[in-house]
Amino acid sequence: MFAGQRIVVTGAASGIGAATAAAFTAAGAEVIGIDRNPAEDFSGEFIQADLSSPQGVADAAAQVSGTIHGLANIAGVPGTAPFELVLAVNVFGLRELTKALLPRIADGGFVTNLASSVAAGWAERRSQLFAFVSAADWDGALAGVHQDAEVTGNSYRFSKEAVRLLTELQASENLGRVRVNSVSPGPVETPILADFKKDHGVDKVEGAVTLLGRAASARDIANVIMFLASPQAGWVNGTDIRVDGGLAAHRGSAQLQPAG
Ligand SMILES: NC(=O)c1ccc[n+]([C@@H]2O[C@H](COP(=O)([O-])OP(=O)(O)OC[C@H]3O[C@@H](n4cnc5c(N)ncnc54)[C@H](O)[C@@H]3O)[C@@H](O)[C@H]2O)c1
Numbered sequence: 001m002f003a004g005q006r007i008v009v010t011g012a013a014s015g016i017g018a019a020t021a022a023a024f025t026a027a028g029a030e031v032i033g034i035d036r037n038p039a040e041d042f043s044g045e046f047i048q049a050d051l052s053s054p055q056g057v058a059d060a061a062a063q064v065s066g067t068i069h070g071l072a073n074i075a076g077v078p079g080t081a082p083f084e085l086v087l088a089v090n091v092f093g094l095r096e097l098t099k100a101l102l103p104r105i106a107d108g109g110f111v112t113n114l115a116s117s118v119a120a121g122w123a124e125r126r127s128q129l130f131a132f133v134s135a136a137d138w139d140g141a142l143a144g145v146h147q148d149a150e151v152t153g154n155s156y157r158f159s160k161e162a163v164r165l166l167t168e169l170q171a172s173e174n175l176g177r178v179r180v181n182s183v184s185p186g187p188v189e190t191p192i193l194a195d196f197k198k199d200h201g202v203d204k205v206e207g208a209v210t211l212l213g214r215a216a217s218a219r220d221i222a223n224v225i226m227f228l229a230s231p232q233a234g235w236v237n238g239t240d241i242r243v244d245g246g247l248a249a250h251r252g253s254a255q256l257q258p259a260g
Pocket residue numbers: 010011012013014015016017034035036037049050051052074075076077078089114115116117184185186187188189190191192193196
């Protein structure tokens with residue numbers, strides 16, 4: 001389905017990024033993987049780059065040659081890392097790499113961003129998020145939230161809320177040319193899950209996995225990223241697909257009380 005297409009996948013050395021790179025390759029695409037860690041047995045082109053600084057993003061973008069057809073922004077760090085790193089990689093690295101590569105994405109191409117089901121309440125913080133993601137100066141934006149315990153204490157959630165807003169902004173800026181969507185997984189069986197247990201609580205994460213019978217596989221998420229890249233999703237733009245096995249629907253339903 002993707003024969004002849006060149007697709008950039010960040011976070012390609014592990015987990016969802018590795019599964020997505022493998023799935024696109026199997027579907028005929030030429031994948032250009034980017035990750036700070038080396039990727040073993042990577043079947044496409046691989047760029048080792050650190051997306052946590054403006055220079056790292058610029059270096060990565062400079063190594064992507066020619067026209068591309070899509071960008072899957074999957075690299076991410078968990079909330080167990082320092083808040084500056086979480087926000088730098090998950091928000092500004094994603095924003096700047098997208099900005100650098102968008103002019104090279106062919107008409108009709110796609111950008112898909114990895115958000116998270118923990119970002120479901122993002123619209124309540126829309127104004128704060130807009131000020132944050134609009135900051136021209138990356139370091140200044142991080143300094144600006146330094147004193148805000150609500151942000152620094154929930155840096156992962158805040159970062160993925162910012163990704164939800166960035167997705168809408170990027171879609172809106174590229175209407176009719178490049179579709180931009182996000183995917184919001186619940187728990188996925190990848191190396192980052194151990195950090196999520198520390199950050200969100202073991203009981204919460206393991207309780208969800210027990211309820212569902214399993215965590216998602218990386219391939220479960222890659223399948224939806226592939227769908228969003230496909231012609232079948234040609235009218236899907238500026239939106240988010242929750243991929244959590246029904247967890248949020250179940251939790252929401254459980255809170256409802258019968259009238260009476
Ligand atoms: N696993 C889950 O339960 C889950 C749930 C919701 C969302 N997500 C999101 O999915 C994405 C992929 O996570 P995963 O589960 O595959 O975890 P993972 O840890 O297996 O993969 C993350 C990848 O991002 C790369 N990365 C991190 N910082 C980087 C940097 N500065 N520069 C370049 N690459 C960097 C890592 O090296 C790693 O290969 C992340 O954005 C994560 O937040 C994961």
